[in-house]
Amino acid sequence: MKKPAVFLDRDGTLIEDAGFLRDAAQVSFYPQAIAALRRLGDFALFIVTNQCGIAKGHIHPEEARAVNDHVVRRLAEAGISIRAVYCCPHERSDDCECIKPKPYFPRLAERDHEIDLASSFVVGDHPCDVELAHAVGAKGVYVLTGHGAKHRAELRVPGTVVADIGAAADVIERAHAVAILRAEGIVAFPTETVYGLGADALSEAAVRRVFHVKGRPATHPLIVHFGDASLMAEWAAYVPNAARRLAERFWPGPLTLVLPASTRVPAIVTGGQDSVGLRVPRHPMALALLREFGGGIAAPSANRFGRVSPTTAEHVRQDLGSDVDFVLDGGACAVGIESTIVSLTSEIPAILRPGGVTQEEIEATLGRKVPVAQTSNVRTPGQMKTHYAPRAAVVLVPPEELEQRAEELRKQGRQVRVLSAKDVAPHVLFTSLRRADDAGVEFILASAPPEQGLGLAVADRLRKAAHPRTSKE
Numbered sequence: 001m002k003k004p005a006v007f008l009d010r011d012g013t014l015i016e017d018a019g020f021l022r023d024a025a026q027v028s029f030y031p032q033a034i035a036a037l038r039r040l041g042d043f044a045l046f047i048v049t050n051q052c053g054i055a056k057g058h059i060h061p062e063e064a065r066a067v068n069d070h071v072v073r074r075l076a077e078a079g080i081s082i083r084a085v086y087c088c089p090h091e092r093s094d095d096c097e098c099i100k101p102k103p104y105f106p107r108l109a110e111r112d113h114e115i116d117l118a119s120s121f122v123v124g125d126h127p128c129d130v131e132l133a134h135a136v137g138a139k140g141v142y143v144l145t146g147h148g149a150k151h152r153a154e155l156r157v158p159g160t161v162v163a164d165i166g167a168a169a170d171v172i173e174r175a176h177a178v179a180i181l182r183a184e185g186i187v188a189f190p191t192e193t194v195y196g197l198g199a200d201a202l203s204e205a206a207v208r209r210v211f212h213v214k215g216r217p218a219t220h221p222l223i224v225h226f227g228d229a230s231l232m233a234e235w236a237a238y239v240p241n242a243a244r245r246l247a248e249r250f251w252p253g254p255l256t257l258v259l260p261a262s263t264r265v266p267a268i269v270t271g272g273q274d275s276v277g278l279r280v281p282r283h284p285m286a287l288a289l290l291r292e293f294g295g296g297i298a299a300p301s302a303n304r305f306g307r308v309s310p311t312t313a314e315h316v317r318q319d320l321g322s323d324v325d326f327v328l329d330g331g332a333c334a335v336g337i338e339s340t341i342v343s344l345t346s347e348i349p350a351i352l353r354p355g356g357v358t359q360e361e362i363e364a365t366l367g368r369k370v371p372v373a374q375t376s377n378v379r380t381p382g383q384m385k386t387h388y389a390p391r392a393a394v395v396l397v398p399p400e401e402l403e404q405r406a407e408e409l410r411k412q413g414r415q416v417r418v419l420s421a422k423d424v425a426p427h428v429l430f431t432s433l434r435r436a437d438d439a440g441v442e443f444i445l446a447s448a449p450p451e452q453g454l455g456l457a458v459a460d461r462l463r464k465a466a467h468p469r470t471s472k473e
């Protein structure tokens with residue numbers, strides 16, 4: 001399979017542009033460069049640099065090579081592999097064929113490294129970098145570091161303009177994710193609640209793969225995510241006033257509205273029901289992805305069925321490995337607990353799952369009581385008692401008994417971990433459960449917090465985790 005590439009300009013893009021560089025000691029990487037390139041693991045990376053100082057006699061070819069070698073070595077030490085450094089030693093008046101923006105080097109890469117130029121990128125701080133992208137049918141990303149700010153007005157061909165190499169990596173990752181979604185692949189992405197495992201909501205094949213990878217029964221519906229509340233009317237058969245009010249107040253944010261489904265929602269997304277869960281998340285990376293994609297992304301949490309939801313990209317990789325086509329890394333989730341699900345399919349609104357928006361906030365917005373549904377005829381895995389379960393047995397005990405109970409178990413030779421009130425704070429709860437599992441403990445002892453505010457959702461997840469696994473429903 002042909003690979004997409006990123007062709008990186010050197011000076012002013014990866015390292016500071018300090019004139020003609022003669023030796024390694026003069027090389028200074030931009031602080032964001034290494035972390036940015038690490039995120040581009042799906043791409044073949046090349047450096048393409050014009051070093052006219054060689055033709056002008058300011059630097060010796062060997063000096064230029066030493067600097068390039070140093071850059072490659074430093075990146076290799078950071079786990080980043082550069083396939084080749086393409087260096088043009090000429091000046092424009094030489095009329096060589098390799099100077100940017102002439103397509104010579106990307107074509108070499110295409111030939112020698114099986115690169116798909118149409119899905120590739122060129123990043124640089126000079127208009128010639130964006131023109132190079134144009135010349136080979138790739139996408140150009142113009143950075144404002146180096147000479148970028150100075151030459152910006154000379155940019156004649158379309159390219160995305162960003163602050164620096166870090167922001168360039170964001171653009172590249174996002175475009176890559178969108179391309180995968182359009183090709184009916186599946187992509188894990190961050191939201192402020194937990195990571196989602198996304199597919200084009202209109203692609204039955206892609207949604208089917210999500211169910212398969214997650215190991216989730218086909219009757220359990222997925223939430224459709226989109227980037228703008230105005231799209232709600234496309235996915236819902238009608239939008240009750242209460243939905244409008246909640247969306248206005250909490251979107252983008254950790255709230256899912258269950259509404260009567262419009263006819264465009266594929267049955268595979270709703271699990272054959274006539275309602276659909278809708279949400280606009282507020283994580284900037286999720287919002288940007290959804291807006292660029294344009295359509296709806298059907299996504300459950302990006303964990304295997306019945307396990308703890310992932311709140312970092314690393315959790316997703318541990319759970320799903322290569323079963324997912326791409327993982328967008330947006331850091332740790334700020335809320336850390338799933339969205340609140342409010343059903344508005346009947347006259348009386350109900351909370352189907354407590355989550356990142358509190359019951360109190362919802363009641364205040366609607367000006368009425370909104371009960372937490374205890375039972376439901378809807379098959380929501382969030383309502384299965386065995387959901388959110390770590391491998392270890394979770395035991396809930398009152399706070400004053402925690403230490404004593406732990407001691408008793410330890411005396412029996414058991415591996416025990418006690419979770420403090422801090423460990424069960426919403427944004428770290430799932431990480432705490434995973435860490436205990438990673439440490440291989442048999443028992444996790446915790447106390448449920450008071451059921452107010454986000455405590456309601458935490459207590460809900462802890463109760464479900466604590467329910468004995470033998471009583472699978």
Ligand code: TXA
Binds near residue numbers: 256258270379
């Ligand atoms: O915060 C969240 O909601 C995360 C992020 C990724 O958005 N998503 C999430 O998805 O937790 P999932 O699939 O793990 O849980 C969604 C819950 C499930 O319990 C599902 O059954 C319920 O929402 N749900 C989806 N559509 C529904 C519907 N039409 N009626 C009732 N419940 C529904």
Ligand code: MG
Binds near residue numbers: 011012013017126
């Ligand atoms: Mg440059």
